[in-house]
Amino acid sequence: MKKAILKDTRKNTLLIATMIALVILLLVLSSYPFFYEKSFVDNYPALALDRASRGAVLIEWTTKKILYDDGASNRTFPASTTKILTALVVLENLELSQKISIPRDAVGVEGSSLYLKEGEVLTVEDLLFGMMLRSGNDAATALALAVSGNLVDFARKMNEKALEIGATSSNFVNPHGLHHKDHYTTAYDLALITAEAMKHPYFCKIIMSQRARIGEDDSFRIIANKNKMLKLYEGANGVKTGFTKNSGRCLVSSAKRNGMQLIAVVLNHGDMWGDSMSILDYGFDNYEMVDVEMLHLYGDYGRKALSEILDDKSMSNLKKYPVPRVALY
Numbered sequence: 600m601k602k603a604i605l606k607d608t609r610k611n612t613l614l615i616a617t618m619i620a621l622v623i624l625l626l627v628l629s630s631y632p633f634f635y636e637k638s639f640v641d642n643y644p645a646l647a648l649d650r651a652s653r654g655a656v657l658i659e660w661t662t663k664k665i666l667y668d669d670g671a672s673n674r675t676f677p678a679s680t681t682k683i684l685t686a687l688v689v690l691e692n693l694e695l696s697q698k699i700s701i702p703r704d705a706v707g708v709e710g711s712s713l714y715l716k717e718g719e720v721l722t723v724e725d726l727l728f729g730m731m732l733r734s735g736n737d738a739a740t741a742l743a744l745a746v747s748g749n750l751v752d753f754a755r756k757m758n759e760k761a762l763e764i765g766a767t768s769s770n771f772v773n774p775h776g777l778h779h780k781d782h783y784t785t786a787y788d789l790a791l792i793t794a795e796a797m798k799h800p801y802f803c804k805i806i807m808s809q810r811a812r813i814g815e816d817d818s819f820r821i822i823a824n825k826n827k828m829l830k831l832y833e834g835a836n837g838v839k840t841g842f843t844k845n846s847g848r849c850l851v852s853s854a855k856r857n858g859m860q861l862i863a864v865v866l867n868h869g870d871m872w873g874d875s876m877s878i879l880d881y882g883f884d885n886y887e888m889v890d891v892e893m894l895h896l897y898g899d900y901g902r903k904a905l906s907e908i909l910d911d912k913s914m915s916n917l918k919k920y921p922v923p924r925v926a927l928y
Contacts, residue, residue: 653670653673653675653847653866653867653868654669654670654671654672654673654675654785654786654864654865654866654867655667655668655669655670655671655786655863655864655865655866655868655874655878656668656669656671656786656787656790656863656864657790657861657862657863657864657878657879657881657882658787658790658791658794658861658862659859659860659861659862659882659886659888659921660794660797660853660860660861660862661860661917661919662914662917662920662921663790663791663794664920664921665787666861666881666882666885666886666921667863667878667881667882668787670786671785671786671787671790671864672768672785672786672787673785673786673866674768674783674784674785675783675784675785675786675846675849675866675867676776676778676782676783676843676845676846676847676866676867677776677782677783677784677789677841677846677849677866678776678778678841678842678843678846678849679711679734679736679775679776679839679840679841679842679849680776680789680838680839680840680841680849680850680851680864680866681771681773681774681775681776681782681784681841682730682731682734682739682774682775682776682839683789683792683793683796683838683839683851684757684760684761684771684792684796685730685739685742685743685757685774685775686727686730686731686796686802686805687760687792687795687796687799687802688746688753688756688757688760689723689727689742689743689745689746690727690796690799690801690802691760692746692756693723693742693745693746694723695722695723695724695727695801696722696723696724697722697723697745698720698721698722699720699721699722699723699726699741699742699745700718700719700720701715701716701717701718701719701720701721701737701741702717702741702744703717704740704744705737705738705740705741705744706737707737708736708737708739708740708775708777709736709777710734710736710775710777710843711733711734711735711736712733712735712736712737713729713733713735713737713738713820713822714737715735715737715738715741719818721741721813721814723742723745725813725814726738726741726742726813727742727805728805728808728811728813728822729813729820729822730742731805731806731824731839732805732808732810732811732822732823732824732825733822733823733825734825734839734840734841736775736777739774739775740774740775742774743773743774750773750774753774754771754772754773754774757771757774758770758771761788761792764791764792764795765791766784766785766787766788766789766791766792767788768784768785768787768788769783769784769785769788769789769792770782770783770784771784776841776843776846777843778843778844778845778846784866786864786865786866787864789851789864789866790851790862790863790864793837793838793851793853793862793864794862797837797838797853797860797862803836803837806826806836806837806838806839806853807829807836807837808824809823809824809829809830810822810823810824825840826838826839826840826850826852827872828850828852828854828872828875828876831872831876832852832854832875832876832879833854833856834854834855834856835852835853835854836853836854836855837851837852837853838851838852838853838862839851840871846866846867847866847867847868847869848865848867848868848869848870848871849865849866849867849868849871850863850864850865850868850871850872850875851863851864852864852875852879854879854883856883857883857887857888858888858919859882859883859886859887859888859921861879861882861883863875863878863879863882865878884924885923885924886921886922886923886924887921887922887924888919888920888921888922889919889920889922890918890919891905891908891917891918891919891920894920894922897922900922900923901922904920904922908920
């Protein structure tokens with residue numbers, strides 16, 4: 600009798616353990632991101648990214664053509680990728696050689712910092728490097744105050760520039776990207792802003808730099824670029840990282856191969872490095888730049904491209920256009 604009871608007890612224990620294991624397995628599978636689910640861009644399959652992502656996009660620089668879209672229009676918090684727009688506004692309003700005496704309001708700004716001291720003198724160029732490589736929030740604040748005198752007016756300039764570029768789904772309230780509920784953008788807007796900033800040769804020089812020496816005499820600093828893409832990805836030439844608890848991990852990256860310059864944006868992507876490389880790989884593997892006069896050979900895609908070029912005066916001098924790597928129609 601005791602043996603029968605012991606045998607039943609063991610069976611029940613094994614059954615319960617099996618059921619618990621199955622429940623745990625189901626929970627794990629239900630939460631696992633479907634990395635191999637297919638999405639489509641221009642009717643061409645691309646490796647879909649983590650479904651928990653808030654926004655991602657890939658564009659070609661000269662045409663702003665969207666090559667990959669995974670929530671590109673979702674409203675997101677940009678964190679320090681905000682500084683791309685800050686740099687653009689600064690470059691259009693200040694001379695690189697202008698010297699700035701660091702004001703009290705730029706000292707001790709929370710988050711990433713250059714640890715600037717009140718009264719310390721640095722050039723606009725130094726502060727731009729400090730802001731874009733080290734992501735100094737104090738450097739961003741000092742530059743904004745040098746342009747406008749206060750952060751409210753500088754944010755107004757940021758928003759005016761964003762609208763001018765066509766980034767119509769964004770709103771910025773500070774120059775550094777520290778969290779604020781009214782400070783937001785989309786992956787696509789940020790790609791447009793980056794494309795505009797990359798028209799400035801000195802902006803490109805900054806974002807391509809692995810490290811820089813800023814300041815003079817005994818107060819100089821050696822700073823390294825936080826953007827690992829410059830080392831991880833062939834052809835990488837920018838741009839900017841970002842992170843807050845509210846935004847998640849954000850990255851704007853750019854790369855050039857075979858005459859094609861791409862800009863990728865991922866916002867709130869846990870694996871921002873891997874996802875960015877996957878998106879860029881998709882662009883380089885599936886698209887190539889062709890002469891505009893050859894577009895008529897690419898059927899509906901080519902005809903649509905030609906129509907877009909004719910309708911957009913900014914593309915009147917366009918020489919090449921991104922097309923899928925497929926046989927001619």
